[in-house]
Amino acid sequence: MLSSDTNLDTSKCVMMCLVHDLAEAHVGDIAPSENISKEEKTKRESEAMHNFVHDMLRGTPAAIRIFKLWKEYEEGQTAEAKFVKALEYEREHGMTTLQPFFDSSLPKIQHFEVKGWGEDLADERRRLKLDS
DSSP states (O other), rough: OOOOOTTTTTTHHHHHHHHHHHHHHHHOOOOGGGGGOHHHHHHHHHHHHHEEEEEETOOOOHHHHHHHHHHHHTTTTHHHHHHHHHHHHHHHOOSSEEEEEHHHHHOOOOSHHHHHHHHHHHHHHHHHHHOO
């Protein structure tokens, strides 16, 4: 995690990146093109996390910490969750070409540093397009 944002707990961000994929590992990475409602996606992932935390890990303190990190990511309210979601956004939209993703997601990115990276990348893509 190479963020210059000193307000971020980068260790927490790394753990959150790993933890949020646990539910997807069980139910699959559900893309919008699959036409599964957000409610159904949330239900499936919540059930998968419950199974993982309570059945497989027996509700140990480490399991509860994993669940709290996953819940924090899902709620998307903390600085760390917003940062990780900004990094994850493209994967959730399953674009075959990234241009629509860049065009539609850049205004939605809330973390100042990730937004700056996106703006730099958009400038670079425009320059490359002009050069070709």
